[in-house]
Amino acid sequence: MRVAVIGSLLVVVHTLSATLFQNLRIGNIAPNFMIMIIVSFALLRGSKEGALVGVVAGLLNDISFGLTIGPTIISYAAIGYVCGKFNKNFYRENFIIPFICTMFSSLFYSCTNIFSLMLRGKLSFVYFFKAIVIPELIYTITISLIVYQIAYLINEKIEISERKTRNIF
Template identity: 30%
Template sequence: MKRFIVYTLSIVICFVLQSAMFHYIALANVMPNLLLILVVSFAYMRGRITGLFLGFFSGILVDIIFGNVIGLYALLYLLIGYFIGFTNRFYSNDDYTLPIIFVAVSDFIYGFFYYIFEFLLRGRLDFLFYLRRFIFPEIIYTVTVSVFLYKLLHMINNRLNARENEEA
């Protein structure tokens, strides 16, 4: 139950920070994707099912507030969380480089599929422009923020694990 409350609060806090605070400090007109960092981090630390649920609920929240079509963001975050959850077997408590790489790869995949669904299907074919203008700057900004946010999420996960071990 504690873990569910922590996950819910984490989703809400990251969503509010992403949509309210980082809007004012956008660099190159892009913002870091905090919800993607959250989904990738917990999917890497906890596994497929956690990544799937966090991805779905993060995506559905973005869909409800910002989406044109309900389900697009939910599907993207859900799939990213699920597939990154397979990397849980490589999880090491002291490794900080692998999750940062997963965040970068996930952000590229997210940006690529977002381009396909939002631009390519509408006839906008200039992928290289979109890649230079939006995908690469967002990857750089998201990876920079994920260095700090992952450490915080890792600490939260370790405390939750310690409390669960004490109770058991």
């Protein structure tokens, strides 16, 4: 059930990010909902599930928008794996760690994009950082608190369902 729910959530968020969430743009900047989902489930479930969620999210992104399959998969999987390492070191009800992890994850993802563009010679680093990276970072971490709470509730429902299935009290 967990695989079906999280997989469906990723497909829905991916579809909404490409369509409806484009209306949430402020100054041509949109929040990265996939990073929010990856960080949330990585923190709630651990590094293995975080990396797996990252791989699936990256694959969806690369298939839909990428010129090659792989760069986003690697970035998202790394984000999921690293954030998942904090799984045992924080209380799930604490919203500071998800906020910080989302901030660094968004910054990491943007820096990998900057590096990719620099390799192609198509980048004014200062402009890109000031005009896109910082506003997207602020926008993403602001919304991440709401997304984490939703992911937390979804995870709790899944865990309750799994406990009932296994007859664990």
